[in-house]
Amino acid sequence: MKHNRMKAxxxxxxxxxxxxxxxxxxxxxxxxxxxxxxxxxxSQGMAGMAHGDMQMQGGSxxxxxxxxxxxxxxxxxxxxxxxxxxxxxxxxADEHKLGGVLIDxxxxxxxxxxxxxxxxxxxxxxSTYNRLVVKAExxxxxxxxxxxxxxxxxxxxxxxxxxxxxxxxxDNGVGPDRGWLxxxxxxxxxxxxxxxxxxxxxxxxxxxxxxxxxxxLLLTQKLILQPRVELKVYGKSDTERRLGSGLAExxxxxxxxxxxxxxxxxxxxxxxxxxxxxxxxxxxxEGEKDGETRWVAGVRFWF
Amino acid sequence: xxxxxxxxxxxxxxIPDLPRRRFVQGLAAGGLxxxxxxxxxxxxxxxxxxxxxxxxxxxxxxxxxxxxxxxVNFTGSPRMATTINGSxxxxxxxxREGDTVTIRVxxxxxxxxxxxxHGILLPFQMDxxxxxxxxxxxxxxxxxxxxxxGQTGTYWYHSHSGMQEQxxxxxxxxxxxxxxxxxxxxxxxxxxxxxxSDEDPMRVFTKLKMQSDYYNYNQPTAxxxxxxxxxxxxxxxxxxxxxxxxMRMSPTDLADISAATYTYLMNGSTxxxxxxxxxxxxxxxxxxLINSAAMTFFDVRIPGLKMTVVQSDGQDIEPVTVDELxxxxxxxxxxxVTPGDDTYTIFAQSMDRTGFAxxxxxxxxxxxxxxxxxxxxxxxxxxxxxxxxxxxxxAGMNHGGMAMDHSHHAMPGMAMGDGLSKPxxxxxxxxxxxxxxxxxxxxxxxxxxxDPGHGLRNNGRRVLTYADVHTIxxxxxxxxxxREIELHLTxxxxxxxxxxxxxxxxxxxxxxxxxxxRARVILHNDTMMSHPMHLHxxxxxxxxxxxxxxxxxxxxxxxxAQRISFLVSADALGRWAWxxxxxxxxxxGMFREVVVS
Numbered sequence: 001m002k003h004n005r006m007k008a009x010x011x012x013x014x015x016x017x018x019x020x021x022x023x024x025x026x027x028x029x030x031x032x033x034x035x036x037x038x039x040x041x042x043s044q045g046m047a048g049m050a051h052g053d054m055q056m057q058g059g060s061x062x063x064x065x066x067x068x069x070x071x072x073x074x075x076x077x078x079x080x081x082x083x084x085x086x087x088x089x090x091x092x093a094d095e096h097k098l099g100g101v102l103i104d105x106x107x108x109x110x111x112x113x114x115x116x117x118x119x120x121x122x123x124x125x126x127s128t129y130n131r132l133v134v135k136a137e138x139x140x141x142x143x144x145x146x147x148x149x150x151x152x153x154x155x156x157x158x159x160x161x162x163x164x165x166x167x168x169x170x171d172n173g174v175g176p177d178r179g180w181l182x183x184x185x186x187x188x189x190x191x192x193x194x195x196x197x198x199x200x201x202x203x204x205x206x207x208x209x210x211x212x213x214x215x216x217l218l219l220t221q222k223l224i225l226q227p228r229v230e231l232k233v234y235g236k237s238d239t240e241r242r243l244g245s246g247l248a249e250x251x252x253x254x255x256x257x258x259x260x261x262x263x264x265x266x267x268x269x270x271x272x273x274x275x276x277x278x279x280x281x282x283x284x285x286e287g288e289k290d291g292e293t294r295w296v297a298g299v300r301f302w303f
Numbered sequence: 304x305x306x307x308x309x310x311x312x313x314x315x316x317x318i319p320d321l322p323r324r325r326f327v328q329g330l331a332a333g334g335l336x337x338x339x340x341x342x343x344x345x346x347x348x349x350x351x352x353x354x355x356x357x358x359x360x361x362x363x364x365x366x367x368x369x370x371x372x373x374x375v376n377f378t379g380s381p382r383m384a385t386t387i388n389g390s391x392x393x394x395x396x397x398x399r400e401g402d403t404v405t406i407r408v409x410x411x412x413x414x415x416x417x418x419x420x421h422g423i424l425l426p427f428q429m430d431x432x433x434x435x436x437x438x439x440x441x442x443x444x445x446x447x448x449x450x451x452x453g454q455t456g457t458y459w460y461h462s463h464s465g466m467q468e469q470x471x472x473x474x475x476x477x478x479x480x481x482x483x484x485x486x487x488x489x490x491x492x493x494x495x496x497x498x499x500s501d502e503d504p505m506r507v508f509t510k511l512k513m514q515s516d517y518y519n520y521n522q523p524t525a526x527x528x529x530x531x532x533x534x535x536x537x538x539x540x541x542x543x544x545x546x547x548x549x550m551r552m553s554p555t556d557l558a559d560i561s562a563a564t565y566t567y568l569m570n571g572s573t574x575x576x577x578x579x580x581x582x583x584x585x586x587x588x589x590x591x592l593i594n595s596a597a598m599t600f601f602d603v604r605i606p607g608l609k610m611t612v613v614q615s616d617g618q619d620i621e622p623v624t625v626d627e628l629x630x631x632x633x634x635x636x637x638x639x640v641t642p643g644d645d646t647y648t649i650f651a652q653s654m655d656r657t658g659f660a661x662x663x664x665x666x667x668x669x670x671x672x673x674x675x676x677x678x679x680x681x682x683x684x685x686x687x688x689x690x691x692x693x694x695x696x697x698a699g700m701n702h703g704g705m706a707m708d709h710s711h712h713a714m715p716g717m718a719m720g721d722g723l724s725k726p727x728x729x730x731x732x733x734x735x736x737x738x739x740x741x742x743x744x745x746x747x748x749x750x751x752x753x754d755p756g757h758g759l760r761n762n763g764r765r766v767l768t769y770a771d772v773h774t775i776x777x778x779x780x781x782x783x784x785x786r787e788i789e790l791h792l793t794x795x796x797x798x799x800x801x802x803x804x805x806x807x808x809x810x811x812x813x814x815x816x817x818x819x820x821r822a823r824v825i826l827h828n829d830t831m832m833s834h835p836m837h838l839h840x841x842x843x844x845x846x847x848x849x850x851x852x853x854x855x856x857x858x859x860x861x862x863x864a865q866r867i868s869f870l871v872s873a874d875a876l877g878r879w880a881w882x883x884x885x886x887x888x889x890x891x892g893m894f895r896e897v898v899v900s
Contacts, residue, residue: 055744056550056688056689056743056744056745056746057550057742057743057744058737059737060737061732061734061735061736061737065731065732065733065734065736065737066731066732066733066734066789066804067733067734068733068734068735068803068804068805068806068811068812069812071788071812071814071815072812072813072814072815073813073815073817073898073900074815075812075813075815075896075898076812076813077808077809077811077812077813077896080813080815080898080900081878081898081900082427082876082877082878082898082900083878084434084435084437084438084878088433088434088438089434089435090432090433090434090435090808090894090896091434091809092807092808092809092889092890092891092892092894093508093890093891093892094800094802094807094808094809094810094891094892095808095809098508098509098512100509100512100513102513128512128739128740128798128799128800128807129739129740157738157739157798158739159738159739160738160739160741160742160795160797161551161742161797162739188551188797190548190549190550190551191548191549191551192548192551217525218522218523218524218525219524219525219526220524220526221520221521221522221524222520225525262510262514262517263510302513302514
């Protein structure tokens with residue numbers, strides 16, 4: 001699920017937590033929001049009602065919740081009175097597979113000493129609630145792949161706005177290749193933050209964690225400002241890949257794109273990359289900077 | 304149902320704004336292939352172009368309909384349409400009450416097809432829903448429909464296969480009384496509204512799966528926010544957005560598909576082509592308004608004329624005079640107008656206010672009147688999201704002190720004694736409504752019928768509501784309901800998933816009615832969209848929230864966060880379809896089978 005629907009200017013970035021509570025808190029009745037705006041008078045009259053525990057979203061079914069099959073009288077789509085043979089029965093889009101490919105970033109970045117090309121793509125194929133997800137992200141500079149992470153995941157919808165993702169990740173590029181098992185969540189937090197958080201377990205006791213968050217602010221219907229942050233944390237040093245333990249790297253970017261169509265939008269932006277701790281030290285030893293601000297220009301498209 | 308799209312062209316990327324004017328207005332001559340010289344015409348274009356703007360009328364008891372792909376050009380880009388006898392709309396079929404009609408439908412497509420006779424009572428094998436009531440009409444084959452016509456009024460027919468309805472497969476049905484045609488009318492016109500997209504409808508569906516607000520170019524922006532701040536202050540501007548943003552719901556989600564891809568048609572004519580009905584001043588003109596759109600609700604008015612609504616879904620009603628009415632997808636209203644010596648615009652704006660269908664009533668061909676501006680698209684209200692809680696419909700609420708406990712534990716089918724004299728009001732959410740398939744639940748829905756709906760409230764015009772619609776003669780069955788069946792309309796806009804009780808069709812089981820029973824159906828809308836719910840084969844007799852008979856309908860709009868009830872007499876054996884008539888909602892799984900046995 002990658003989205004493009006960021007609705008309004010919201011300043012409360014602090015509501016973004018690492019593991020959101022599946023939106024269970026969202027939609028809980030809150031008097032402070034009622035009675036403002038569209039329906040000034042009427043809802044004030046409801047003040048006497050206790051609805052602190054009413055939820056419009058998420059939650060779990062109470063034990064006496066209605067059985068959706070209670071009216072079937074024993075019939076199924078394939079059996080029972082007047083049923084057509086199963087081979088003939090109606091199959092709608094919920095039983096068909098669909099798919100899509102989003103190239104969220106395909107960009108050239110311009111630094112003080114070097115330029116590079118980066119890509120970040122996600123593809124899916126399957127149903128609404130279970131799908132095969134491929135994520136690919138990487139950097140190419142000086143004529144070779146510096147860093148490439150490719151993930152093959154089973155995405156499973158567990159809540160209204162959230163999918164779990166379970167699968168494998170392969171890292172290529174400078175240094176030896178690494179393989180990981182991946183477990184993560186991806187979805188939409190309250191206030192329209194797109195969040196992608198994944199934990200990884202590799203061989204020789206390696207662990208890693210990656211958190212990405214994006215927000216899309218509509219300046220106009222087609223001009224969209226997108227702040228984006230990404231953090232990478234490693235449980236153990238991997239000097240061959242120039243990674244230290246702990247918080248290794250962060251990226252904070254701001255891109256503005258123009259959607260010629262929903263599916264094709266060039267953008268420009270700025271991105272700050274910072275390395276921390278031992279990772280920063282390893283970079284400096286290689287003669288590289290431990291932090292850099294770069295201009296980026298690229299294109300976002302999907303099909 | 305076959306998923307193959309009967310189009311030979313490849314989908315193109317729509318550029319919503321550039322050819323905007325032509326998109327919205329369409330071409331003046333829909334059937335012509337403009338811009339294609341004879342030398343470069345592709346093979347398919349050699350076929351006769353689709354006839355648009357004037358459906359032929361076929362009368363009698365024997366009919367031959369041929370389904371084929373024919374070229375059409377509504378926007379400047381030639382496309383293939385799926386047509387009935389080569390026209391959009393298909394021929395108007397004029398039947399007579401009491402006759403047995405025979406309709407041979409020949410399929411010249413490369414995929415299966417079908418025709419469903421919308422609102423007609425008939426044996427289920429003749430209802431025309433592939434995979435539910437028959438096996439469909441395979442390519443090259445002819446299926447013969449034969450049934451006795453036992454009713455009168457205005458109805459329509461359309462394909463029930465894939466997305467063929469979106470690409471042109473619909474027509475009108477007029478059934479005259481056995482005693483003869485009404486003499487109350489001097490002129491009689493079908494006004495069939497629809498929506499056309501140059502895009503492959505299945506591609507449209509896939510796009511909505513990727514990005515459900517793809518066609519919404521009316522989203523709140525930062526600029527709107529600063530406007531609100533300067534007008535109402537920072538705090539008010541923030542609180543106006545708080546709930547929507549917390550819940551990740553859009554206040555401008557008024558329609559899934561807009562004029563960004565749609566051109567709206569009246570009798571197969573674009574606004575530029577301007578369908579025209581002729582009258583002599585002082586004549587009584589009957590307009591049979593039929594909404595054959597795939598996804599578009601229309602708000603219809605004729606500036607300068609009052610409309611007297613005399614029929615709803617083919618059923619005569621106590622005449623009610625209004626300025627404007629909202630016609631949901633698949634609904635039908637017959638209205639009478641008496642125009643003076645002037646020219647009038649029939650103006651049908653889409654509910655999301657992005658475009659309109661338009662035609663003209665005039666005394667001679669070639670005249671036209673001013674076309675109104677589109678109304679402004681307002682945000683949905685808290686009432687549209689939260690029902691009675693949000694202040695919607697407070698006036699009509701009859702919750703008896705909001706008692707939350709009784710009927711909460713009532714089991715389906717359990718005798719509730721006097722509890723059945725009025726529709727229940729307490730939401731009983733299904734246990735399958737708490738997962739990924741739903742994005743909200745309404746605990747206290749609004750039950751009043753006197754709400755014209757979002758965008759029509761307090762607009763200064765007299766707008767029809769369901770509270771105004773009273774079918775003449777009362778219910779077909781005097782019995783009260785023996786039990787209550789409650790179904791919730793559900794969806795997840797972000798995933799573009801639509802369902803009933805949180806279950807898409809593939810996971811569902813049929814709703815069983817015992818043959819001969821009279822039952823109450825409650826439809827409780829746990830979404831922010833209006834859903835036109837169509838039960839095949841059986842009438843839906845709409846009740847007021849007090850349990851009184853209101854109107855006999857084949858398609859009932861359930862407004863956002865609304866809870867409506869109707870009675871059903873299960874007098875037709877077989878398997879029937881029951882679904883939201885928004886084509887993509889239906890295809891997404893907002894669909895149930897009904898078994899009467």
